[in-house]
Amino acid sequence: MQQGAAENRQAVEKSTQAAAKAKESGGSINQAVDQMVLIERTVNSSAQVVASLGERSKEIGQIIDTIAGIAGQTNLLALNAAIEAARAGEQGRGFAVVAEEVRKLAEQSQEAAKQIGSLIGEIQGDTARAVAAMDEGTREVSLGAEAVNAAGSSFNVIAEMVMQVSAQVRGISASMQQVDSGSRQIIVGIHKIDDLSKKATGEAEMVSAATEEQVASMEQIAAASQKLTNMAQNLKETVDQFHL
Structure with missing residues (x-):
């Protein structure tokens, strides 16, 4: 009985520890779920920023294309201006120098636009x-968030079941204590019944002894009575002889 009580106490302690551990682990799971939600939000925000950068780079590419187009047109205009200046002869020489510089700048702009476009x-x-x-x-x-959420839900169910089992074990322990x-x-x-039984047995033995004594006395009385009967019979026979 004592061994069973000790084992029952150990079971209660183990179930209580398991319930506490399950509650602690459930808190950790919930923290992991919250952390996964924060990570998901951060990743979504980062994805939006990257997507926005992609759109901005497209816009910059379009602007570079426009600059390259303008530089090409400027180069073409400068070339035409140089041709017209050459036709003008000495009067167009100064204009030809300006047109050449414009053409060089246009070519440099166009080359820079190409490099920027490549980048x-x-x-x-x-x-x-x-x-x-x-x-x-x-x-x-x-x-991952869905998996952690599912794991968290499952673990919460398990923790609840462990707590229920712990409560049941405590109930069983209380019942076992009552049984004990x-x-x-x-x-x-x-023990009381055994003592009473022994006492009753002793009294019965005393009664039996007294009964045996009474039986012996009755036998003695019966023998004496028989003896008296015989004596009375002999006396009667003697008396009857005198009457004759």
Whole structure:
């Protein structure tokens, strides 16, 4: 009985510890869920920023294309101006020098626009890849958040079940304590019954001895009575002889 009570106390302690651990782990799971939600929001915000940069790079590319077009037209106009200045002869020489400088600037502008356009193209490619990666990351984070949410829900259910089991174990422990108390009372009652039985047995033995003594006395009385009867019969026979 004592061993069973000790094992029952150990079961209560283990179930209580398990319930506390489940509650603590449930809090950690909830924190992980909240953290995943924050990460998802951050990734979504970053994806929006990257997408916005992609749109801005497209706009810059369009502006560079416009600049390159203007530079090409300026170069063409400068070339035409140089031709007209050559036709004008000495009077157009100064204008020809200006037209040549304009043409050089136009060519430099056009070359710079090409280089910038090339860089913008690379940036657009990197941005597109970043957008794709962010989209993939967003999907992965969403899936992770869903998995963590599902795990959190499942763990909350498990924690609730552990707490219920712990409560049931405590209830069983209380019942076992009642059973133990009742068993002790029964044992005390059995000892009392045993004592009463022994006492009754002793008294019965005394009664039996007294009865045996009474039987012996009755036998002696019966023998004496028989003896008196015989003596009375002999006396009667003697008296009858005198009458004859």
